[in-house]
Amino acid sequence: MEAKFSQLTLDVIGLAVFNYNFDSLTADSPVIEAVYTALKEAEARSTDLLPYWKIDLLRKVIPRQIKAEKAVTVIRQTVEELIAKCKKIVEAEGEQIDGEEYVNDADPSILRFLLASREEVSSVQLRDDLLSMLVAGHETTGSVLTWTLYLLSKDPSSLMRAQEEVDRVLQGRSPKYADIKELKYVTRCINESLRLYPHPPVLLRRALVPDVLPGNYKVNAGQDVMISVYNVRRSPQVWDNAEEFMPERFDLGGPVPNETNTDFRFIPFSGGPRKCLGDQFAMMEAIVALAIFLQRMNFELVPDQNISMTTGATIHTTNGLYMTLSQRQVQPRFASAASR
Numbered sequence: 001m002e003a004k005f006s007q008l009t010l011d012v013i014g015l016a017v018f019n020y021n022f023d024s025l026t027a028d029s030p031v032i033e034a035v036y037t038a039l040k041e042a043e044a045r046s047t048d049l050l051p052y053w054k055i056d057l058l059r060k061v062i063p064r065q066i067k068a069e070k071a072v073t074v075i076r077q078t079v080e081e082l083i084a085k086c087k088k089i090v091e092a093e094g095e096q097i098d099g100e101e102y103v104n105d106a107d108p109s110i111l112r113f114l115l116a117s118r119e120e121v122s123s124v125q126l127r128d129d130l131l132s133m134l135v136a137g138h139e140t141t142g143s144v145l146t147w148t149l150y151l152l153s154k155d156p157s158s159l160m161r162a163q164e165e166v167d168r169v170l171q172g173r174s175p176k177y178a179d180i181k182e183l184k185y186v187t188r189c190i191n192e193s194l195r196l197y198p199h200p201p202v203l204l205r206r207a208l209v210p211d212v213l214p215g216n217y218k219v220n221a222g223q224d225v226m227i228s229v230y231n232v233r234r235s236p237q238v239w240d241n242a243e244e245f246m247p248e249r250f251d252l253g254g255p256v257p258n259e260t261n262t263d264f265r266f267i268p269f270s271g272g273p274r275k276c277l278g279d280q281f282a283m284m285e286a287i288v289a290l291a292i293f294l295q296r297m298n299f300e301l302v303p304d305q306n307i308s309m310t311t312g313a314t315i316h317t318t319n320g321l322y323m324t325l326s327q328r329q330v331q332p333r334f335a336s337a338a339s340r
């Protein structure tokens with residue numbers, strides 16, 4: 001399941017950011033392979049103790065580094081071609097954004113929006129910003145879906161409640177934009193999964209000036225501060241039954257929990273000026289994907305597998321998440337409501 005959700009979120013972010021269909025759910029390609037090689041390298045570097053890859057010579061002789069450099073070249077070329085192609089279209093059509101109500105049904109990507117907005121940005125800056133979104137918005141959402149499904153597979157009563165909500169709200173059809181805010185329990189399952197499995201599990205900040213943190217912790221200028229979000233989320237000092245999956249701990253009638261309305265106990269997307277810029281997109285994507293999955297599939301954990309965590313930029317499983325799937329029929333009472 002983890003591999004499938006990773007492919008799904010790669011396909012979604014590719015379309016959303018560049019209008020590029022990786023089609024990784026159904027095909028293999030050198031670009032997809034390059035993306036996975038580069039993502040793996042980025043994650044490995046985030047936890048490597050010695051940044052030996054900063055040394056030019058080593059980058060040219062170590063096989064893993066040679067492979068990673070090649071992968072980055074393939075990705076950069078692909079994105080540069082996409083930017084050039086999109087620029088030509090925007091110029092040929094003389095497209096320019098007027099006001100805030102910009103919608104381009106044929107190409108609703110961020111790339112098209114940015115080019116049509118005619119802001120002066122170099123192609124390299126644009127390429128690298130778009131690639132940051134690809135990296136930040138892919139594995140994170142894939143991991144959320146993986147752990148949410150795992151948690152639901154172990155909690156039949158929460159699963160039944162989520163399925164009932166999906167059947168009631170969707171009435172057997174595909175989700176629409178307006179359904180998202182009605183899928184409150186599904187949303188709380190995702191919030192609760194994000195509480196137990198935060199991505200990334202640790203946040204890092206570097207002090208620009210000397211400071212004293214609450215609790216009288218002195219920090220020197222230049223010192224790194226690591227915030228273990230994972231520990232806060234599982235701390236009994238902060239949460240009742242901290243280790244338990246309880247979606248209803250977040251009131252269904254209240255607002256969707258975030259850093260400000262939980263007094264920073266729950267910071268799924270960080271906070272402040274460097275907060276995740278894809279938070280709304282990510283929640284929408286996860287809710288839609290999970291709702292469709294719950295609506296159409298029955299799933300069961302394959303017995304006797306060892307499901308443990310490996311951490312990097314996100315928390316992922318060490319050996320994958322294996323499930324037995326079968327097609328699910330929408331419950332008759334909801335199906336008949338749908339046909340009315």
Ligand code: HEM
Binds near residue numbers: 138268270278
């Ligand atoms: C459920 C999925 C996601 C989670 C849990 C998540 C979480 C986060 C967190 C915690 C940060 C802050 C990191 C820090 O403070 O050091 C962050 C930053 C960021 N995220 Fe997300 N994210 C998700 C999805 C996305 C998506 C879909 C996109 C793009 C469309 C995205 C784009 C970004 C970017 C560009 C940053 C850096 C912002 C900056 O430094 O100014 N994220 N994300």
